[in-house]
Amino acid sequence: MPVINRVADMQDQVAEWRRHLHENPELLYDVHNTSAFVADKLKSFGCDVVETGIGRTGVVAIIKGSQGEGPVLGFRADMDALPILETSGKPWASKTPGKAHSCGHDGHTAMLLGAAQYLAETRNFKGSIAVIFQPAEEGGAGALAMINDGMLDKFGISQVFGMHNEPHLPVGNFAIRKGSVMAAADTFEITINGRGSHAAQPHMSIDPVLAASHVVVALQSIVSRETDPLKSLVVTVASIHGGQASNVIPAFVKLAGTVRTLLPETRDFAEKRLREVATATATAHGATAEVTYHRGYPVTFNHDDETDFAVEIASKVAGPKAVNSGMAPHMGAEDFSYMLEKRPGAFIFIGNGDTAGLHNAAYDFNDEAIPFGVSYWVTLAETALAA
Numbered sequence: 001m002p003v004i005n006r007v008a009d010m011q012d013q014v015a016e017w018r019r020h021l022h023e024n025p026e027l028l029y030d031v032h033n034t035s036a037f038v039a040d041k042l043k044s045f046g047c048d049v050v051e052t053g054i055g056r057t058g059v060v061a062i063i064k065g066s067q068g069e070g071p072v073l074g075f076r077a078d079m080d081a082l083p084i085l086e087t088s089g090k091p092w093a094s095k096t097p098g099k100a101h102s103c104g105h106d107g108h109t110a111m112l113l114g115a116a117q118y119l120a121e122t123r124n125f126k127g128s129i130a131v132i133f134q135p136a137e138e139g140g141a142g143a144l145a146m147i148n149d150g151m152l153d154k155f156g157i158s159q160v161f162g163m164h165n166e167p168h169l170p171v172g173n174f175a176i177r178k179g180s181v182m183a184a185a186d187t188f189e190i191t192i193n194g195r196g197s198h199a200a201q202p203h204m205s206i207d208p209v210l211a212a213s214h215v216v217v218a219l220q221s222i223v224s225r226e227t228d229p230l231k232s233l234v235v236t237v238a239s240i241h242g243g244q245a246s247n248v249i250p251a252f253v254k255l256a257g258t259v260r261t262l263l264p265e266t267r268d269f270a271e272k273r274l275r276e277v278a279t280a281t282a283t284a285h286g287a288t289a290e291v292t293y294h295r296g297y298p299v300t301f302n303h304d305d306e307t308d309f310a311v312e313i314a315s316k317v318a319g320p321k322a323v324n325s326g327m328a329p330h331m332g333a334e335d336f337s338y339m340l341e342k343r344p345g346a347f348i349f350i351g352n353g354d355t356a357g358l359h360n361a362a363y364d365f366n367d368e369a370i371p372f373g374v375s376y377w378v379t380l381a382e383t384a385l386a387a
C-alpha cells in the first residue's frame with residue numbers, strides 16, 4: 001500500500017495549513033496562536049477529546065477507533081520555531097523578522113493534523129490514537145513539561161512515535177535506526193581562577209590564560225585517549241574569554257562548551273572526567289577551576305520492536321528500497337527522547353529532499369513530503385491497531 005488516495009487528496013489542504021504556520025512562527029512555550037490553531041482544527045475534525053494547556057501550551061487530542069477496545073498510541077509533533085531571520089524568499093516566509101520555522105516543525109504539525117483528520121473521519125482501528133502537539137522542542141524541553149503534567153498516564157498512552165524531516169534525504173524516503181539515534185546534549189562552563197598582574201611580571205601572577213589553555217588541550221584527551229573509539233563522544237570548548245589588555249594578566253578566564261554522547265555510560269564518564277581533568281589541570285598550574293555541568297536532552301533511544309514496526313510501516317508507504325533501517329546516528333539532540341525514556345517507541349526521519357539544512361536561514365519544509373508523512377501516521381495507526 002503506497003500513499004493512501006484520500007491522503008493524497010488532502011495534500012493541498014495540509015500544505016495550506018503548513019504555510020499558514022510557516023508565516024506565523026512562535027518560539028518555545030509562547031506558541032499560543034499555533035496551539036489555538038491546532039486545537040480548533042482538532043475540534044472541527046470531531047476528535048473525542050481535545051485538551052489544551054498541557055505542558056503550558058501543548059495540545060493532546062484523543063481519537064477513538066470504531067473497532068473496539070485496544071491500547072492508546074501516542075503520535076507526537078512539535079510546534080515551535082527558531083530565533084532566525086528567514087532568507088528562504090518563499091511567498092509564505094515568516095512575517096515576523098527574527099522568528100522562522102527553520103526546523104520544519106510547521107510541517108510536522110501540519111502532517112499530524114492531516115493524519116488526525118483522516119483518522120477521525122475513518123476510525124478504522126481499535127483502541128485510540130493520542131495526537132500530541134508539544135511546545136518548546138528547541139531547547140525548552142516541552143516534551144518533558146507535558147510528561148510532568150501527567151500526559152502519558154492521564155491518557156493511558158502505551159507507546160510513542162515521533163517523526164522529523166531530514167534535508168538531503170530524498171522525498172519519499174525514510175531513515176531510522178535501533179538504539180541511540182540522536183545524542184544527549186550537555187553544556188558546561190569552566191571558570192579558571194588565578195591571580196592578575198602586570199604582563200611583564202608573570203612571576204607575580206597565577207596566569208589563568210596559560211592554565212585555561214592547558215585545560216582546553218587536556219580535555220581533548222578524554223575523547224582521544226580515554227574513550228572507546230566506537231563509542232561516540234564529542235567534547236567541544238566553543239568559547240574562551242579572558243583579559244582585556246595586552247599588558248595585563250587577568251584574574252580569571254571563562255570557558256564554555258558542549259558534550260555530546262550516544263550512550264548513558266559515556267555521558268556519565270564524560271561528565272566525571274571533564275570535572276577531574278579541568279580541576280587537576282588548573283591545580284597543576286596553581287590555579288583553581290569551577291566547573292558547572294548542565295545535563296540537557298538525553299539520548300534519543302529507539303526501542304527494538306517499535307523500530308522494526310516503524311520500518312515495516314515506512315516500507316508499506318514508500319517501498320522497502322526507500323527505507324534505510326540502519327542510518328548513522330545524529331549528534332544533534334531531540335526532546336522526544338524524554339518520551340522514549342518513559343514509553344517504548346521510535347523516532348523516524350522523513351526525506352525533505354534537496355533543501356537547505358535544519359536551522360539554516362534559507363531552510364523551508366518541503367510540502368512534497370506531506371503525503372508520505374501523513375500516510376506513515378495513518379498506516380501506523382491502522383496496522384498497529386488492526387481489529
Ligand SMILES: [Zn+2]
Nearest residue numbers: 103138358359
Ligand atoms: Zn531544530
Ligand SMILES: [Zn+2]
Nearest residue numbers: 103105137164
Ligand atoms: Zn526539529
